[in-house]
Amino acid sequence: MHCQIRLPTLAPCWKTGWECSKWQSLRLGASHPMTRIKEPLQTIKELASYLLDPYIEPMHEQSIIERIHEIFSEMALVSGFDGEDAWHQDVQASSGMAISVNEAARCLLDFHRTTQFFKGMHTAILEAQYKFPGETIQVLYAGCGPYAPFLTMVAPLFTPAEVQFTLLEINDESLLTARKLVSELGLQPYLREGYLSDATLFQVPSAMDYHLLFTETMDTALEREPMVSILLNLLPQLRPDVLLIPRNVTVEAVFFKESDLSKGMDGLWELDCQDEGHSLGTVLDMAEAIQEYLALPQPAGKLFHEVQYPMPEPAQRDYFALFTTVEVWEGIFLYKNESDITDLRVRKLDDLPPCDYVNFEYLLVEEPELKFGVS
Numbered sequence: 001m002h003c004q005i006r007l008p009t010l011a012p013c014w015k016t017g018w019e020c021s022k023w024q025s026l027r028l029g030a031s032h033p034m035t036r037i038k039e040p041l042q043t044i045k046e047l048a049s050y051l052l053d054p055y056i057e058p059m060h061e062q063s064i065i066e067r068i069h070e071i072f073s074e075m076a077l078v079s080g081f082d083g084e085d086a087w088h089q090d091v092q093a094s095s096g097m098a099i100s101v102n103e104a105a106r107c108l109l110d111f112h113r114t115t116q117f118f119k120g121m122h123t124a125i126l127e128a129q130y131k132f133p134g135e136t137i138q139v140l141y142a143g144c145g146p147y148a149p150f151l152t153m154v155a156p157l158f159t160p161a162e163v164q165f166t167l168l169e170i171n172d173e174s175l176l177t178a179r180k181l182v183s184e185l186g187l188q189p190y191l192r193e194g195y196l197s198d199a200t201l202f203q204v205p206s207a208m209d210y211h212l213l214f215t216e217t218m219d220t221a222l223e224r225e226p227m228v229s230i231l232l233n234l235l236p237q238l239r240p241d242v243l244l245i246p247r248n249v250t251v252e253a254v255f256f257k258e259s260d261l262s263k264g265m266d267g268l269w270e271l272d273c274q275d276e277g278h279s280l281g282t283v284l285d286m287a288e289a290i291q292e293y294l295a296l297p298q299p300a301g302k303l304f305h306e307v308q309y310p311m312p313e314p315a316q317r318d319y320f321a322l323f324t325t326v327e328v329w330e331g332i333f334l335y336k337n338e339s340d341i342t343d344l345r346v347r348k349l350d351d352l353p354p355c356d357y358v359n360f361e362y363l364l365v366e367e368p369e370l371k372f373g374v375s
């Protein structure tokens, strides 16, 4: 994912309401980043529990995630901001790019993304416990990065008899660091296995054991990163009723003109496809497209998805935007511009030849993306 760091513009949470007071004591009691952290596991557990508050404010999410990042950076010795050359290098998967150790570490700081995926993972494990009573829930975590945050933040809320994690990661430094962090936190009893492999090609040992597949290997509009290829490889190997996080990713295409933006171009980021612009609707529904692709009698090769729509009138189309929505779990969404993985993609359309149709195509190539074309 393209992880940009949001600047901490919000007031620290200890300056606000009473519900922060317990967290305040954790923050104030925290050690300096360069000193040893006292009871790190207990601290992570408490910080993570606060994220489950359904009414949590964004600034509190941010402060909690930043504190977790401080703890993980100190324990894993990877912060995302420095380190060896190898930590800056992406890795090419069979289709899609796996982001570097540093970029994957910085993903943690995309705080609303991390909070929503954390809530999704927690809820999904509870649902899996209900669906598979008496069983230890087995999670296959594809693309764990150096902090494996959806193990290291989630496991402390359960017992090792309740949930077990298997890590799958293409980047050896990321896997090594994740193992180190798991061990430093004392979370080894939750770790079933760690595989160093390309998840777009990996053959999962004892595949039917897994109740839950987790992967956040995506960027906005599903560009560049390999989530689609990972799911196309892993899903057919797992049990048909396996629970998947995220449940779905959809991309909507909207044409608009400058006059649609009541606040001028500054309003672009607030553009609401419900009442402005000319929406084509959902041009890519990942879950549906995966089902269709996997149901094909012959392997479809590199073409994952294509779709064509009539082109709106020239007067309606100065610009074109893609809105990405991630359904992490039921009722837990990341909407347009709420995170780096749902950033808006906008293109000025001043160079279009005469055309009747707009076409979208998603190919499983080295750097996949939803390609826009006209005919």
Ligand SMILES: C[S@@+](CC[C@H](N)C(=O)[O-])C[C@H]1O[C@@H](n2cnc3c(N)ncnc32)[C@H](O)[C@@H]1O
Pocket (backbone or CB within 6 Å): 001, 093, 094, 097, 098, 099, 100, 104, 107, 108, 142, 143, 144, 145, 146, 148, 149, 150, 168, 169, 170, 171, 174, 197, 198, 199, 200, 216, 217, 218, 226, 230
């Ligand atoms: C966006 S980062 C997410 C890291 C962490 N899970 C998080 O959400 O903060 C994606 C991680 O998936 C790994 N990854 C990407 N493609 C992969 C592949 N084909 N096989 C295994 N791991 C992959 C990357 O190396 C990176 O560590």
